[in-house]
Amino acid sequence: xxxxxxxxxxxxxxxxxxxxxxxxxxxxxxxxxxxxxxxxxxxxxxxxxxxxxxxxxxxxxxxxxxxxxxxxxxxxxxxxxxxxxxxxxxxxxxxxxxxxxxxxxxxxxxxxxxxxxxxxxxxxxxxxxxxxxxxxxxxxxxxxxxxxxxxxxxxxxxxxxxxxx
Numbered sequence: 001x002x003x004x005x006x007x008x009x010x011x012x013x014x015x016x017x018x019x020x021x022x023x024x025x026x027x028x029x030x031x032x033x034x035x036x037x038x039x040x041x042x043x044x045x046x047x048x049x050x051x052x053x054x055x056x057x058x059x060x061x062x063x064x065x066x067x068x069x070x071x072x073x074x075x076x077x078x079x080x081x082x083x084x085x086x087x088x089x090x091x092x093x094x095x096x097x098x099x100x101x102x103x104x105x106x107x108x109x110x111x112x113x114x115x116x117x118x119x120x121x122x123x124x125x126x127x128x129x130x131x132x133x134x135x136x137x138x139x140x141x142x143x144x145x146x147x148x149x150x151x152x153x154x155x156x157x158x159x160x161x162x163x164x165x
């Protein structure tokens with residue numbers, strides 16, 4: 001059993017611990033970057049919590065379809081957003097196979113729909129594309145040099161994915 005809630009600054013140590021457990025060295029983001037993201041979009045940073053503490057999290061922000069955030073990149077919200085960008089979803093290994101990832105994503109998709117956004121996009125890494133496909137996302141071909149450069153910043157195979165809301 002888990003509950004979802006907005007992320008708080010005092011959650012950051014547990015979030016950093018989950019990041020260390022889940023992502024390869026190439027994908028580790030600094031605590032300063034993570035704290036900055038929470039400060040930028042406190043209304044769109046959520047955690048899943050169970051009896052043992054934080055067991056998953058998801059950062060997102062309002063964006064434009066086709067815009068790809070590079071690793072360690074700042075969240076840049078345009079004046080007229082049409083897309084919710086999911087930047088970082090992680091579930092603690094101790095909490096896998098309990099539906100926490102889908103729960104976090106479905107919650108965010110509901111928020112995006114209520115806000116009138118028409119799209120949702122993300123970058124899939126570490127062979128997670130099949131998870132995202134089950135959540136309704138499809139791989140998108142990147143054509144602009146900005147998109148290609150942003151994907152290359154991950155230093156691992158990375159795929160841009162999208163779904164209509």
